[in-house]
Amino acid sequence: xxxxxxxxxxxAALSRRILTTLALVVALDTAFVAVVGLLLAPWLAPLGATVxxxxxxxSVPAFVRAAxxxxxxxxxxxxxQLRYTRRQTIAAVGARVVGDDEFTxxxxxxxxxxxxxxxxxxxxxxxxxxxxxxxxxSGPRESVLVVSTGLLGSLSDEELxxxxxxxxxxxxxxxxxxxxxxxxxxxVTSGEFSxxxxxxxxxxxxxxxxxxxxxxxVVLFGLSAAGVGGGLDSLSGLxxxxxFSLLFGGIVLGAxxxxxxxLSGRLSRSREFAADRAAxxxxxxxAAxxxxIRRLDAAVxxxxxxxxxxxxxxxxxxxxxxxxxxxxxxxAEEFSLAVETHPATTERVARLRELAGELERSRDRTGxxxxx
Numbered sequence: 001x002x003x004x005x006x007x008x009x010x011x012a013a014l015s016r017r018i019l020t021t022l023a024l025v026v027a028l029d030t031a032f033v034a035v036v037g038l039l040l041a042p043w044l045a046p047l048g049a050t051v052x053x054x055x056x057x058x059s060v061p062a063f064v065r066a067a068x069x070x071x072x073x074x075x076x077x078x079x080x081q082l083r084y085t086r087r088q089t090i091a092a093v094g095a096r097v098v099g100d101d102e103f104t105x106x107x108x109x110x111x112x113x114x115x116x117x118x119x120x121x122x123x124x125x126x127x128x129x130x131x132x133x134x135x136x137x138s139g140p141r142e143s144v145l146v147v148s149t150g151l152l153g154s155l156s157d158e159e160l161x162x163x164x165x166x167x168x169x170x171x172x173x174x175x176x177x178x179x180x181x182x183x184x185x186x187x188v189t190s191g192e193f194s195x196x197x198x199x200x201x202x203x204x205x206x207x208x209x210x211x212x213x214x215x216x217x218v219v220l221f222g223l224s225a226a227g228v229g230g231g232l233d234s235l236s237g238l239x240x241x242x243x244f245s246l247l248f249g250g251i252v253l254g255a256x257x258x259x260x261x262x263l264s265g266r267l268s269r270s271r272e273f274a275a276d277r278a279a280x281x282x283x284x285x286x287a288a289x290x291x292x293i294r295r296l297d298a299a300v301x302x303x304x305x306x307x308x309x310x311x312x313x314x315x316x317x318x319x320x321x322x323x324x325x326x327x328x329x330x331x332a333e334e335f336s337l338a339v340e341t342h343p344a345t346t347e348r349v350a351r352l353r354e355l356a357g358e359l360e361r362s363r364d365r366t367g368x369x370x371x372x
Contacts, residue, residue: 014175014274017267022178024263028185028256029077033070078181079140085184086137086144092314093324095127095146102126106152106164110145113165117282119172126152131324132296135317136167138176145171148324154299159292162279163319166289169278175271176317182264183316189257268316268341276348277355286356290349296320297345316341 100107107124114121122136122143132150136143145167155163170176276293280286300322315321321342 011274014173014267014270017263017270018173018175018178021182021260021263021267024260025178025181025184026074026078028260029081030070030074033074033077037066037070037073081184082139082177082180085180085187086139088187089135089137089180089183089314089317090125090144090146093127093146093148094129095125095324097123097125097144103152106147109161109164110168113161113168113282117165117168117172119168122168122171127324129324131322132299133322133324134163134167134319135314136170136176137180137317138171138174139180140177143171143176150299151296154295155292156288158283158285158288159295161283162285162289162292163296165279165282166275166319169275169282170271172278173271173274175267175274179264179268179271179317182260182267183314185257185260186264186316264316265341269343272342272348273351276352280352280355284359286352286359290352293320293345293348293352320345 098107103124103126106126107121110124111121122138122145125144125146127146127148129148130150131148132154134145134147134151136145138144145164147164151163152160170179276289280289283289297320300320315323318324
């Protein structure tokens with residue numbers, strides 16, 4: 001895979017936004033790991049000392065050893081976050097991974113365009129919904145392209161190729177991986193994702209989890225006050241942090257989500273322009289990309305009963321920011337308060353028209369050169 005292929009159209013501004021957004025996500029994850037590490041220090045310190053002696057690095061300052069030990073933990077946390085976000089995003093739209101013998105026309109298009117763009121074909125998933133849309137979620141090695149049946153039935157062959165090429169450009173530019181990471185906090189804040197539910201037994205409520213943690217914290221404080229176990233102060237502190245997060249997590253998450261949402265929104269707008277351009281160059285048909293954008297935008301405008309509130313994490317990833325679900329019209333008001341994640345349709349179409357003009361002028365110059 002080389003940067004000279006038509007799908008690789010990342011410019012300097014987009015690269016900066018990708019790196020800035022990724023740096024913020026990594027910084028937040030590192031801070032979380034550091035807090036947990038400090039609370040578990042009484043148990044981790046003896047183990048760390050034993051490992052340091054075994055490796056012969058006991059003379060290295062403790063904070064340096066801690067930083068080196070934290071690096072793989074942060075990497076694991078990021079990997080788990082990617083896997084969780086990818087799985088939950090696909091589940092949120094009701095998509096399923098399709099077999100090799102299903103949607104053969106779609107698979108053939110993806111394979112052909114990947115071959116043209118020097119890209120490994122992603123896993124295919126299809127959502128059974130009339131709402132026309134698509135998105136791509138990525139990890140370090142694997143990407144998943146999700147399309148709706150409404151999309152497949154709404155577009156011409158050229159327009160469908162344009163949308164697929166657009167999604168593949170997100171994989172090629174690696175912005176899909178960063179956006180997959182960046183959607184985690186906004187999705188948790190909006191209630192679309194709930195990691196707590198994945199960690200608690202099925203059927204247990206949030207209130208029950210808070211009550212259990214509260215009892216554990218009280219017991220640990222009692223034992224600590226009685227002098228039982230030197231490390232109980234730290235463990236009770238950890239329990240209190242978890243309890244505080246459950247009780248006031250919405251406020252904390254809101255504060256953390258604001259900069260992530262702002263940066264990812266800017267990244268999303270830049271990456272949509274880059275993917276539109278890449279799709280136009282790969283297919284050689286800017287008009288088809290513009291036509292697909294207009295057609296899908298008009299289709300959504302004709303469906304005011306769609307559910308926009310419950311797909312905050314999905315919308316930022318989509319070809320157009322209306323998500324996949326249908327639901328109550330009242331939810332549309334909350335969408336208007338969200339961070340703008342996509343360029344205006346008119347602006348995307350205008351840029352594609354400019355690109356079409358550039359390509360036409362380039363062909364004219366080439367033709368005149370050949371005539372000479």
